[in-house]
Amino acid sequence: MKKTMLLCALLMSAFAAHAQESRQDVSISATGTFSPTIHGATGTYTNTDTSLGALVSYRYLLTPRSGLEANYSFTQNTPRYVVPGTSDNNVHLRQQEFSGAYVYTMTFKRYNPFVEGGVGAMFFSPIKDFQTTQLDVKRTTVLGGLFGAGVAYELSPSFDIRAEYRGFLGKTPNLGHEAFTTNRYRVLSMPTLGIAYHF
Known part of the structure; x- marks a missing residue:
């Protein structure tokens, strides 16, 4: 009996030590994307339907915070x-x-x-399919800044639930079509909800 109790105590302390040493986590989240209507100086404007997607993140802690x-x-x-002077132009696309980012975190119990x-x-x-009405478009890359704030709720030493507001500031893409140019910046709002595993 004493040996069993000692073994349990050793396992619990090893598990606690492992939990304290966890410096990495991976998370997967469902995300929504909301884009504002952007008006250009020439009268061109663009808006985007709300969409659902997925976010995968890897985080490495340099210090506890x-x-x-x-x-x-x-x-x-x-x-x-x-x-x-033209009809509406729709472009079905993949957004990746x-x-x-640098992350600063605090701890208040769980x-x-x-x-x-x-x-x-x-x-x-x-994507040149039936949802796309303007075929003279090209893949476009936009560089920008990411910012966000959220909270993680600890379910166990290995798992937490994570909710966050994320924003991406970048130039509104014209998809390689000069008439779509607005010369405006926008913030894509991307709220997320997911689960993280610490190891």
């Missing part, structure tokens, strides 16, 4: 470009994000609020 994060997100949506800021690239790749 500071970390670095790498992100990849994916969604599909259909922006609409309205050019004066690759970004990196709650871990955090803020982040970094840089990234958005890739807008047209």
